[in-house]
Amino acid sequence: MPEPARRPVTPEPALQAVGLTRTYGVVRAVDGVSFTLPRGGSLGIVGESGSGKTTTARIVVGLEQADSGEVVVGGRTRPTTVRGRARRLARAREVQMVFQDPYLSLDPRTSVATVLHETLRLHFPGRDHPHRVRELLDQVGLATRAADARPGQLSGGQRQRVAIARALAVEPAVLVLDEAVAALDVSVQAQILNLLSDIREQTAVGYLFITHDLGVVRCVTDDVIVMRHGRVIEAGATADVLAAPRHPYTRLLLDSVPHPGWDPEQIAAARRTL
Numbered sequence: 001m002p003e004p005a006r007r008p009v010t011p012e013p014a015l016q017a018v019g020l021t022r023t024y025g026v027v028r029a030v031d032g033v034s035f036t037l038p039r040g041g042s043l044g045i046v047g048e049s050g051s052g053k054t055t056t057a058r059i060v061v062g063l064e065q066a067d068s069g070e071v072v073v074g075g076r077t078r079p080t081t082v083r084g085r086a087r088r089l090a091r092a093r094e095v096q097m098v099f100q101d102p103y104l105s106l107d108p109r110t111s112v113a114t115v116l117h118e119t120l121r122l123h124f125p126g127r128d129h130p131h132r133v134r135e136l137l138d139q140v141g142l143a144t145r146a147a148d149a150r151p152g153q154l155s156g157g158q159r160q161r162v163a164i165a166r167a168l169a170v171e172p173a174v175l176v177l178d179e180a181v182a183a184l185d186v187s188v189q190a191q192i193l194n195l196l197s198d199i200r201e202q203t204a205v206g207y208l209f210i211t212h213d214l215g216v217v218r219c220v221t222d223d224v225i226v227m228r229h230g231r232v233i234e235a236g237a238t239a240d241v242l243a244a245p246r247h248p249y250t251r252l253l254l255d256s257v258p259h260p261g262w263d264p265e266q267i268a269a270a271r272r273t274l
């Protein structure tokens, strides 16, 4: 007898946003936003200033509460409030965020190694932290000698590497990167984007990339959603949306890009400078 056909096993997406809404007074900052980030995938959220990108990201991370809708991580709805240290830590391990300016989120008095040690001690007491710290520094391309440096002694790109290492230390399913390369020089941007691509291949972490820069989207995302006035007005594979935008607003965004975005040669050149 022929075997019954098996249903293909589709792993749960890393992250799903379902009908997120957030209003501030009369401003609908986020208005029914839904998207799916596959495991190990990379999704860009683009749109002009004020379109609701950051509010969406903050809801996903849990820094902001949605008025309605839900955020689902690994198949489980994230509760809007969590009580107790263990649950808060477990929640933090699901989604981590990297901000535009790591200077603001890194303690100027704390060395790179201490930052990583403290994060590891908090989340994984009892593990071999010195080994893991070396591994993390290596993963983000920081020499071991950077371990003793304080944030003020590092360049902007190096600080962003520390912020990425700290986020990776907790082994999150999803990394939310909010304009994470916007403050960096173009060549350093390319290095960090390269690094993020490598890390995604190695760890299968999923990226939610918040940016106003379509060049960044082209370089590091598989899929993209375009937001305007709090709504998703276009969504699809990045290559398709950028090559043949359907919505006039997306076309306008593309037309207003000062540079067409990273090309593979630029990336390769940046890689050589690493």
Ligand SMILES: Nc1ncnc2c1ncn2[C@@H]1O[C@H](COP(=O)(O)OP(=O)(O)OP(=O)(O)O)[C@@H](O)[C@H]1O
Pocket: 024, 027, 028, 029, 047, 048, 049, 050, 051, 052, 053, 054, 055, 056, 212
């Ligand atoms: N805490 C808040 N209180 C009041 N209004 C807010 C608040 N946060 C965001 N908004 C408003 O919500 C809208 C969306 O803001 P949001 O920061 O999410 O957009 P954005 O696309 O990330 O913009 P930017 O790129 O400038 O950060 C804007 O009109 C903003 O003024």
